[in-house]
Amino acid sequence: MPASISPRPRVAVLADSDTRWKWGALTANRIVSDIQFDGFLLRGRATPTARQLEEVGVRAESLREVTGVEFLRTMGREAYDVVVLAGVGGAVQAMLHGLARAWEGRAKRPVVVTGYVGVVYEKLSDGLLLRHGADLVLANSRHDADRFRAVYEGVGADAGSVVETALPFLGGARYDEEAREGRPFTVVFATQPSVPVSRTDRTYLLRRAAEHARKHPEREVLVKLRSKPGEHTTHIEELPYQKLAAKIPGGLPTNCTLVYGHMGEVLDRTDLLVTVSSTAALESLHRRIPTAVLTDLGVREVLGNHHFLGSGCLASWDELDAGYRPAPDALWLSRQGVAANGSYETAFEAARERVAELLAADELPPIAPYYTTATAPGYLPGILARHHLDPKGEPMPGASAVSEETGGVRRIVRSAVRDVARGAYRHGVQRVAPVIRRMGEL
Incomplete structure (x- = not known):
């Protein structure tokens, strides 16, 4: 049995x-x-x-x-x-x-x-x-x-x-342009922690989002951020967009704002999703929201936007400024598991x-x-x-797990030390490492 x-x-x-x-x-x-x-x-x-x-x-x-x-x-x-x-x-x-x-x-x-x-x-x-x-x-x-x-x-x-x-995590209501009920047409630029890498490229993308807002004052442009300064996600973010935004000449226009929050809630009010290669594009396409994968920095493996070849979504900020709205290829969507045809529940x-x-x-x-x-x-x-394992998969000497009976004071001290160590690591990633790289380029 x-x-x-x-x-x-x-x-x-x-x-x-x-x-x-x-x-x-x-x-x-x-x-x-x-x-x-x-x-x-x-x-x-x-x-x-x-x-x-x-x-x-x-x-x-x-x-x-x-x-x-x-x-x-x-x-x-x-x-x-x-x-x-x-x-x-x-x-x-x-x-x-x-x-x-x-x-x-x-x-x-x-x-x-x-x-x-x-x-x-x-x-x-x-x-x-x-x-x-x-x-x-x-x-x-x-x-x-x-x-x-x-x-x-x-x-x-x-x-x-x-x-x-x-x-x-795909889901949410299907996009209905007629249901906007008088709210502004909303463009969301979904950023990524590690793509692109350089300050020049990241500043360029942020500047173009701001320029789109200036060219279309009737629109609302949201720059969707993944994390706050000091936090990390799956990838290291050495140059947070928050810090780059503070250095944009003239600042961001009033109709261009930085936002956090659950991606699904942001997509609820999105009329055009713009990104380099974020998984947010698949969430957007699943809802049939018009979605643009940027080509401004080239279509390159290092950016990940080559994944969207054949999708019908590739576009530049110039094209979006002129009013272009990409139309996705149905066969590509089906092959990529986006399930915009309603088959998601059986996936x-x-x-x-x-x-x-x-x-x-x-x-x-x-x-x-x-x-x-x-x-x-x-x-x-x-x-x-x-991960402190030997070639047989056994814990190495000295890698003993902390007892569940560890005292409260000891646990608090250990937690505080870990927090300080993380803070030092993040400071090194976000402040010290970029300076060293710039010095090496001199």
Whole structure:
């Protein structure tokens, strides 16, 4: 007889940034029904702040910050049905090896799920092979699923874990231009922390948004920011737009403002979404909001806008200033999992069925990543060591997890030290590093 499944499956989500927390938490709720949901935030430079977590708007029954070793020991000690790894590739690979060791000898273990938070436009092979070993590797579109399987099959690895889904945070009301009810036509420029990189390019994009507002005083232009100064998201932001805006000659016009908040709420009042390559473009296209992917800085892999080739969305600020509104290609939308045709609700059925099948099985095979000390002896040990694991996936000496009985004063002191360390790191990234680079260019 198959093993019984608890009425409310217990799910753990490990995430290392605000965007990956959003993806992991929403994915968990879409692929498993009526869950008992515990969240774990991997301690690091991008650990989300309380404000960022609040903005994501996903609630867990418990949520705590952990090291990789602490997470693994919790997984070895407590009973979960599903574990979602929402982290960067190296962290996922380390946790897969650590979980394989922690669950060694168990016939029945949790189902492990991983995937990507958005558009996959760089390091495809590297990132995918670092995620190999999970029971499900979720692809956000048919396009991605085909590419993922090709990579795994190309190295002789099992591609059966690849399951086509969609981005879990798509949704919201379909765009209706006639329902604006007298509010101004609203253009939203969705910024990104790391694209583009240079001060010149970022200043250019901000200046063009401001100029668009000046040329169209009847419009409202919103510059949608991902984080406040001092916060980090999935990517490091060395040159926050807030600081660049303060140096725009004459300042921003009154109809051009910087905004924060949940992307879905901003899209509720958007008539034209403009970006370089943000996943926000897919959210916008899902709602059938006119969407422009900028070509001003070229169509280049380093920018990620090459992903939108064939979409019908490529445009420049000059064209937008002149009134151009891109029209997306329906076939491209379908291949990219945007599901603007209304099929979004069925996008997660295959993943739900696969998880249910694995949960009902009497036993699951051991976790078996493609990377081992035999296939990647010069690569894997370094990845594991960054998370304080030895080549066997065991915690290194001195990497013992903090006891749950740690005293309150000691915990407060440790938390304060971590906050100071993070602050110093962010100061170095945002202030010191740019100065050193400028000096090197002299």
